[in-house]
Amino acid sequence: MSEIKLLFEYADTYKDNKNYIESKKIDIRSFIPDNLLRKNIPRIPRLSELQVVRHYTNLSRLNMSIDGNFYPLGSCTMKYNPKVNDKCALDANFINLHPLQKDEDCQGTLQIFHELQGYLSGISGMDETSLQPLAGAHSELTGLLIVKAYYKDGKENKRNVVLIPDSAHGTNPATCTMCGFKVREIKTNERGCINLEDLKNKLSDEVACLMITNPNTLGIFEENIVEITSMLHKVGSLVYMDGANMNALIGIVRPGDFGVDLMHFNLHKTFTTPHGGGGPGAGAICVKKLLAQYLPVPHIELKQNKYVRNYNYPRSVGSISYFYGNTGNIIRGYVYIRSIGKEGLKRVAQMAVLNANYLLYKFRKLFLVPYKRRCMHEFVVSAKNIKAQYHVSTLDIVKRLLDYGFHAPTIYFPLIVEEAMLIEPTETEDVRTLDSFVAAMEKIVNEAKTNPELLHEAPHSTPVGRLNEVKAARDPILRWVPS
Ligand SMILES: Cc1ncc(COP(=O)(O)O)c(C=O)c1O
Incomplete structure (x- = not known):
C-alpha cells in the first residue's frame, strides 16, 4: 500500500492549478460567454446538514x-466492494485532475x-489492453x-457472420447487430456446453468470429x-470471449x-466497483498481438521513463x-488487485x-x-417443478425472498432454461449467510405448498409492494417525498 500512497503524491496538479489561478488573479467568469452566465441566484433549497x-x-x-443484504444476482458478481477502493479513488488529487491535463502533470494517474x-x-494471457470502454457491452x-x-x-470483407451460443447474454447479439x-446461433448440448456438431x-x-x-x-x-478455438482458427476466424464471468477463472x-x-x-464486477442500476461501469479490452494496432486511442505507454498518451496508431x-475510460473505477480496480495480490486473486476464484x-x-433437494x-x-x-405442483412461479418465489431480507437471484435467464434462477453467491459471503439463504428458500418452498397466495402477493415488508414492472420501467417516478 505504501507504493499506492507514493503514486498519490504525484497527483498534486490540482493544488498547482489553484495556486496559479489565485496568483494571477484570473476571473473565471471572463471565460464564460455572457449569455451563459447566471443572472439570478439559483433556487436551491436551504436545508440543514x-x-x-x-x-x-x-x-x-x-x-x-x-x-446490507446478500445479493446473489447471477452474472452480475455482486461481491463486497472494499471501502479502501473508494477512499483511494476519491482522493482530491485524482478527482480534481482535468482530463486534458498535460502528461507531465498527471504521471501518477497515467502510471496506474x-x-x-x-x-x-x-x-x-493477452498482449495488450485498453481501459477505454465504459462497460461490458x-x-x-x-x-x-x-x-x-x-x-x-x-x-476479407466477406466475413460478416458472428457465431453466438444460445445461452449468451443479450448484449452479445445486440452488439453484433450494431x-x-x-x-448465427449455436446450440447448447445436454451437458450445458457448445454443441460441437452444430x-x-x-x-x-x-x-x-465466435463470441x-x-x-x-x-x-x-x-x-x-x-x-473450439482451434476449429475457429483453422477456418481463419477469430475468437472473442465475453469475460463477464472471469471471477471464476482469475489467477x-x-x-x-x-x-x-x-x-x-x-472491471466493475470482477474487480469490485459498486455497480447496479445501469452504472457506473468500466470495461477493459485485451487483445493478442495481431490485434493490438486496432485498439482505441490514446494508448497509455511508458516511453523514456515517462508515461504518455499515445495517439499514434493509424489503424x-x-x-x-x-x-481515457472511467478513471474512478480504474483506480478502484487497481487498488483491489494491489491489495489482494496474485495469490488473493486465485483465492477469489476458488472461493467463488x-x-x-x-x-x-x-x-438440488428444492428445485430442478x-x-x-x-x-x-x-x-x-x-x-418448473414448483410451478407445476403449486402454481407458484419463479417470480413469486424471488419476490418472497425480499421479505426474508435477500435480494433476488437473476430470473428467467438464461433463456434456454424454463423458470430459471441464476444464482451467484460470490466469494465474499460466509457459510452462515449461505445457510440462512438456503433456510429462507426452504421456508418459501414450504409456503408454496401450504399458502401459495402469500407468494402471489409478495413482497409484504418492502416500502413498495409488487410493481407493475413494465410501467415502472416506462414511467418511473424518480422523486421521493418524505411521508
Ligand atoms: C455475460 C454478460 N455479458 C455481458 C454483460 C454486459 O455487461 P455490462 O452490464 O457491463 O454492459 C453482462 C452483464 O450483466 C453479462 O452478465
Whole structure:
C-alpha cells in the first residue's frame, strides 16, 4: 500500500492549478460567454446538514444493497466492494485532475493506467489492453469494431457472420447487430456446453468470429474450449470471449492460453466497483498481438521513463469514449488487485466456485437442476417443478425472498432454461449467510405448498409492494417525498 500512497503524491496538479489561478488573479467568469452566465441566484433549497443526512440515509434504506443484504444476482458478481477502493479513488488529487491535463502533470494517474493495463494483460494471457470502454457491452462493441478493422485490413470483407451460443447474454447479439454483423446461433448440448456438431456445421469463410462466454451463463466451463478455438482458427476466424464471468477463472486459467484472440473484463464486477442500476461501469479490452494496432486511442505507454498518451496508431478504431475510460473505477480496480495480490486473486476464484457448489448441492433437494454437474462461480436451477405442483412461479418465489431480507437471484435467464434462477453467491459471503439463504428458500418452498397466495402477493415488508414492472420501467417516478 505504501507504493499506492507514493503514486498519490504525484497527483498534486490540482493544488498547482489553484495556486496559479489565485496568483494571477484570473476571473473565471471572463471565460464564460455572457449569455451563459447566471443572472439570478439559483433556487436551491436551504436545508440543514442534519436534514440532508436524514434524507439520504432514509433513501438508502429503501433499497437492497450489498452492504446490507446478500445479493446473489447471477452474472452480475455482486461481491463486497472494499471501502479502501473508494477512499483511494476519491482522493482530491485524482478527482480534481482535468482530463486534458498535460502528461507531465498527471504521471501518477497515467502510471496506474499503465500498470493496470499490464496486470489485466497478465491475468487474461493477452498482449495488450485498453481501459477505454465504459462497460461490458461497450467493450463488446470495441472488440467487434477491432474484429471488423482486422478483416477490412486483410481485405476479407466477406466475413460478416458472428457465431453466438444460445445461452449468451443479450448484449452479445445486440452488439453484433450494431456493428453490422449477422448473428448465427449455436446450440447448447445436454451437458450445458457448445454443441460441437452444430458449431462445425456453421463454420464457413463468412464467419468473422465466435463470441463465447466462459464460464458460460449456465455457470459451466466450456470443456472443449481448446478444440473450439482451434476449429475457429483453422477456418481463419477469430475468437472473442465475453469475460463477464472471469471471477471464476482469475489467477487460475488464462483465456489467452486456450486460444482466445480478444476478450473483455467487466472491471466493475470482477474487480469490485459498486455497480447496479445501469452504472457506473468500466470495461477493459485485451487483445493478442495481431490485434493490438486496432485498439482505441490514446494508448497509455511508458516511453523514456515517462508515461504518455499515445495517439499514434493509424489503424486504431479511434476513441470510443470521451477521454481515457472511467478513471474512478480504474483506480478502484487497481487498488483491489494491489491489495489482494496474485495469490488473493486465485483465492477469489476458488472461493467463488466453492460457495456456488455449496449452494447448488443444497438446492438440488428444492428445485430442478437442468445440468447435473459441478458448476463454476454460479449455477442455474429451475422452479418448473414448483410451478407445476403449486402454481407458484419463479417470480413469486424471488419476490418472497425480499421479505426474508435477500435480494433476488437473476430470473428467467438464461433463456434456454424454463423458470430459471441464476444464482451467484460470490466469494465474499460466509457459510452462515449461505445457510440462512438456503433456510429462507426452504421456508418459501414450504409456503408454496401450504399458502401459495402469500407468494402471489409478495413482497409484504418492502416500502413498495409488487410493481407493475413494465410501467415502472416506462414511467418511473424518480422523486421521493418524505411521508
Ligand atoms: C455475460 C454478460 N455479458 C455481458 C454483460 C454486459 O455487461 P455490462 O452490464 O457491463 O454492459 C453482462 C452483464 O450483466 C453479462 O452478465
